Amino acid sequence: MINIVERHQHILNKIQVNGSLDVHSLCKELDVSSVTIRKDLKLLEDKNLLYRTHGGATLNNPYTVDKPVNEKELLQSAEKTRIGILASELIEDNDSIIIASGTTVLALARYIKPKGSLTVITSALNVALELVQNSNIEVIQLGGLLRKSSSSVTGPYSDNVLTNIFCSKLFLGVDGIDLEFGLTTTNALEAHLNRQMIASSQKIIVLADSTKFGKRGFGRICGMEEVDHIITDSGISEHTIKSLEGMGIKISII
Structure with missing residues (x-):
């Protein structure tokens, strides 16, 4: 049996390669109990070597914090643009869709150019203002409490509208994607509204740059089993791609 120094080195080497690891696999590889591995991880976390x-x-801090929308828009802007362009190609003429809030779905809104008619229901003011310029798009703006940090609304007024509609697609932006915990956002009320959007949609399409993977926000939206399609960038790991495909989720990488 290897000693504690060798175990720690093995753990650090593996997490550098994969970005993440699980206790069960380490127990098998190192032939030790889960209690021993958890103690090892606690010691390594205390040294700021992992989370x-x-x-x-x-390897990366999995917990997200809320940031103003104008600050978020500057992060991974090129990736968000390419994700938005690819997502816009999924919209069909005479479609009825829901667009949630976030800077990645805002990038989508900028590239929606339908030849036929299109109905869009959205909680995001910036998305609505982007789409209202197109005469082929009918925009239904959900009402409620305005969150200044995201320029979007939450609350029962939005819930009431969503319970009476059904759309072909939901384009959803998130703050975190954790393979075990699911999709999350930093606000519990927004997470609730996102769940209502999911219930009112046939297909759930998540738009998220690769930095969102392995992250968790305060409010859980849903488990991964609810997701049909994820559009992301090439920063996503092969391990994550295979895990998502194993769940039956389609992955498009720009």
Whole structure:
């Protein structure tokens, strides 16, 4: 049996390669108990060498914080633009869709150019203002409490509208994608509204740059089993791609 120094080195080497790891696999590889591995991960976290997660550990801080929308828009802007362009190609003439809030779905809105008619329901003011310039698009702006940090609304007024409609697609932006915990955002009320959008949609399409993977926000939107399609950039790891495909989720990489 290898000693503690060798175990720690093995753990650090593996997490550098994969970006994350799980306790169960480490127990098999190192032939030790889960209690021993959890103690190892705690010691390594105390040294700021990794972050513990449910059932494992990750190299990057998995917890997201809320940021103003104008600050978010500057992050991974090129990737968001390419994601938005690809997502716009999924919209069909005479479609009825829901667009949630976030800077990645805002990028989508900028590239929607339907030849036929299109109905868009959205909670995001900036998305609505982008789309209202196109005469072929009918925009239904959900009402409610305005969140200044995201320029979007939440609350029962939006819920009431969503319970009476059904759309072909939901384009959803998120703050975190965790393979075990699911999709999250930094605000619990927005997470609730996103769940209502999911219930009112046939197909769930998540638009997220690769930095969102392995992250968790305060509000859980749903589990990965609800997701049909994810559009992201080439920064996503092969391990994550294979895991998502194993769940039956389509992955498009720009």
